[in-house]
Amino acid sequence: xxxxxxxxxxxxxxxxxxxxxxxxxxxxxxxxxxxxxxxxxxxxxxxxxxxxxxxxxxxxxxxxxxxxxxxxxxxxxxxxxxxxxxxxxxxxxxxxxxxxxxxxxxxxxxxxxxxxxxxxxxxxxxxxxxxxxxxxxxxxxxxxxxxxxxxxxxxxxxxxxxxxxxxxxxxxxxxxxxxxxxxxxxxxxxxxxxxxxxxxxxxxxxxxxxxxxxxxxxxxxxxxxxxxxxxxxxxxxxxxxxxxxxxxxxxxxxxxxxxxxxxxxxxxxxxxxxxxxxxxxxxxxxxxxxxxxxxxxxxxxxxxxxxxxxxxxxxxxxxxxxxxxxxxxxxxxxxxxxxxxxxxxxxxxxxxxxxxxxxxxxxxxxxxxxxxxxxxxxxxxxxxxxxxxxxxxxxxxxxxxxxxxxxxxxxxxxxxxxxxxxxxxxxxxxxxxxxxxxxxxxxxxxxxxxxxxxxxxxxxxxxxxxxxxxxxxxxxxxxxxxxxxxxxxxxxxxxxxxxxxxxxxxxxx
RNA sequence: GCAGGUGUAGCUCAGUUGGUUAGAGCGCCGGUCUGUGGAACCGGAGGUCGGUGGUUCGAGCCCACCCACCUGUACCA
Numbered sequence: 001x002x003x004x005x006x007x008x009x010x011x012x013x014x015x016x017x018x019x020x021x022x023x024x025x026x027x028x029x030x031x032x033x034x035x036x037x038x039x040x041x042x043x044x045x046x047x048x049x050x051x052x053x054x055x056x057x058x059x060x061x062x063x064x065x066x067x068x069x070x071x072x073x074x075x076x077x078x079x080x081x082x083x084x085x086x087x088x089x090x091x092x093x094x095x096x097x098x099x100x101x102x103x104x105x106x107x108x109x110x111x112x113x114x115x116x117x118x119x120x121x122x123x124x125x126x127x128x129x130x131x132x133x134x135x136x137x138x139x140x141x142x143x144x145x146x147x148x149x150x151x152x153x154x155x156x157x158x159x160x161x162x163x164x165x166x167x168x169x170x171x172x173x174x175x176x177x178x179x180x181x182x183x184x185x186x187x188x189x190x191x192x193x194x195x196x197x198x199x200x201x202x203x204x205x206x207x208x209x210x211x212x213x214x215x216x217x218x219x220x221x222x223x224x225x226x227x228x229x230x231x232x233x234x235x236x237x238x239x240x241x242x243x244x245x246x247x248x249x250x251x252x253x254x255x256x257x258x259x260x261x262x263x264x265x266x267x268x269x270x271x272x273x274x275x276x277x278x279x280x281x282x283x284x285x286x287x288x289x290x291x292x293x294x295x296x297x298x299x300x301x302x303x304x305x306x307x308x309x310x311x312x313x314x315x316x317x318x319x320x321x322x323x324x325x326x327x328x329x330x331x332x333x334x335x336x337x338x339x340x341x342x343x344x345x346x347x348x349x350x351x352x353x354x355x356x357x358x359x360x361x362x363x364x365x366x367x368x369x370x371x372x373x374x375x376x377x378x379x380x381x382x383x384x385x386x387x388x389x390x391x392x393x394x395x396x397x398x399x400x401x402x403x404x405x406x407x408x409x410x411x412x413x414x415x416x417x418x419x420x421x422x423x424x425x426x427x428x429x430x431x432x433x434x435x436x437x438x439x440x441x442x443x444x445x446x447x448x449x450x451x452x453x454x455x456x457x458x459x460x461x462x463x464x465x466x467x468x469x470x471x472x473x474x475x476x477x478x479x480x481x482x483x484x485x486x487x488x489x490x491x492x493x494x495x496x497x498x499x500x501x502x503x504x505x506x507x508x509x
Numbered sequence: 510g511c512a513g514g515u516g517u518a519g520c521u522c523a524g525u526u527g528g529u530u531a532g533a534g535c536g537c538c539g540g541u542c543u544g545u546g547g548a549a550c551c552g553g554a555g556g557u558c559g560g561u562g563g564u565u566c567g568a569g570c571c572c573a574c575c576c577a578c579c580u581g582u583a584c585c586a
Contacts, residue, residue, distance in 0.1 A: 013577080013578090056586085069584085069585075069586080070586090085585095085586060086586055088586080089586075114586095116585075116586085118584075118585070119510085119584085121579095122579085122580095124585090198583090198584090219582095221512080221581055221582050221583095222512095222513090222580085222581055222582085223511090223512040223513045223514090223580080223581050223582070224512060224513075224581095225511055225512040225513085225581075225582050225583085226511090226512090226582095227511095227582065227583070308585075308586055310586060311586075390544095390545090392544070424544090425544055425545060426542090426544090426545065426546080427546095428545090428546090429545050429546040430546055431546085432546065433546040433547090434546085437546095440545085440546090442544080442545080444544065446544090454544095454545095456545075456546090458546070461545090461546075461547085462546075462547065464547095465546080465547045465548080466547065466548085468547080468548080469548065469549080470548085470549090471541090471542070471547090471548070471549070472542080474545090474547075474548080475542070475544090475545065478544095478545070479545095479547095481545080
């Protein structure tokens with residue numbers, strides 16, 4: 001019976017524990033990201049992990065199931081609260097709440113965990129970290145261009161080489177114009193518009209033919225599962241594909257040209273569509289600004305970028321890693337989008353009534369970190385463990401001696417601890433090894449009587465040990481171990497640490 | 510959510526046409542070795558064979574349902 005009551009030690013699915021090296025790498029990467037954001041003039045802001053549900057809720061994907069995808073609970077006073085699922089909605093709340101006191105434009109950056117109650121997968125968690133930067137109160141596309149260029153700088157700052165990434169930019173107005181031109185305007189076509197946008201979003205993944213199928217009747221995947229398409233006819237699909245591939249839609253200093261073979265009528269409809277032209281014009285401006293700053297090889301216009309379906313109102317952007325890497329099983333790993341964002345002119349207006357133009361983007365910290373790990377750019381150097389003082393003798397007076405040694409090392413800035421477990425010497429050595437200790441200090445009764453300490457360099461010792469086959473010899477040799485006077489403890493440990501820091505004795509060889 | 514696949518020790522996996530006490534390697538703990546992390550040898554712990562129900566004299570193996578994970582797909586603020 002008691003057995004049944006024992007809780008099972010297990011992590012809820014979609015969550016992850018993070019330890020030493022990974023945490024250090026995360027902190028190091030965040031520091032680099034923040035440095036770039038700060039350099040661009042963004043100031044730090046932190047908002048809490050949860051908000052009133054209605055502050056987040058309007059922009060949930062499916063209005064019929066407002067709790068879908070979000071972790072929610074009720075407060076004492078029965079008001080509903082939800083864990084944030086991104087950092088943009090809380091920013092909008094913050095700006096609306098403190099609007100009068102904030103400088104406009106308000107430029108802020110923030111990092112934090114967000115939560116999504118949906119199916120986890122490889123690299124997809126229910127809690128993950130984002131790091132955002134936003135400009136609120138900036139109507140011009142120069143703010144969008146700046147964000148894109150900052151995204152490029154940020155990726156390079158964390159170690160993604162130029163050429164291994166691209167910031168792709170599109171404009172929601174261009175897509176809206178295309179949809180209008182092919183006759184999908186109006187409330188009654190909202191569902192089909194979404195389907196078309198989703199199909200466009202799949203261009204990277206499935207190519208022209210895949211998108212053509214999704215725009216038309218539908219597409220069958222490898223497992224035989226069928227995805228229903230948007231049901232466009234061939235003429236409509238041709239316009240979407242012309243825009244998507246750039247074959248037929250061109251824009252330069254002379255203006256926008258649309259040519260669709262055999263369909264002058266729809267070509268003209270698109271070429272005179274107001275939203276389409278405005279969107280193309282904005283993209284041209286972004287292109288010009290980006291080129292003037294010398295970013296044209298890194299920030300590129302790409303008509304297949306769609307992003308979230310709900311709140312973006314203008315330019316949208318996505319940072320994609322372009323290098324290919326194979327995993328342990330030899331399968332190619334696609335990192336895809338590691339950051340994204342766009343203009344959301346309506347988000348603050350939810351609280352304020354008046355329109356507040358804003359644009360920003362968000363880095364998926366965990367995803368970027370795992371990509372960096374594949375690139376070999378992660379700061380994952382093993383932490384140097386503490387110097388371990390072995391407990392050779394458990395009498396209180398001797399324990400006091402050991403504690404004193406620990407204090408002395410700590411007072412000199414050296415990580416150190418006395419072994420606090422119950423094991424014998426062999427267990428203590430194993431402990432020190434597992435902790436990555438650079439050295440252990442040994443003082444049994446013999447050394448005590450002589451006023452000495454034995455210090456063992458564990459890194460050097462492991463190397464010497466590798467060449468000794470016989471255990472008796474190994475033990476007799478006491479590799480990399482030496483005696484010093486009690487008052488030489490700090491100096492001797494410093495020597496060991498310095499040797500370890502030297503390249504010939506590092507972990508690399 | 511949908512489709513397909515996989516579930517045996519901490520990890521990677523064997524396990525015959527259904528047959529008695531479910532194995533290996535690695536890892537872990539201990540000993541050889543009265544004061545030394547490695548190596549070697551020896552020993553030990555660790556499994557309700559994902560769960561429940563069924564078929565059978567007998568189920569890790571067959572059947573049904575459920576759960577979890579993997580792959581694809583859908584959704585992705």
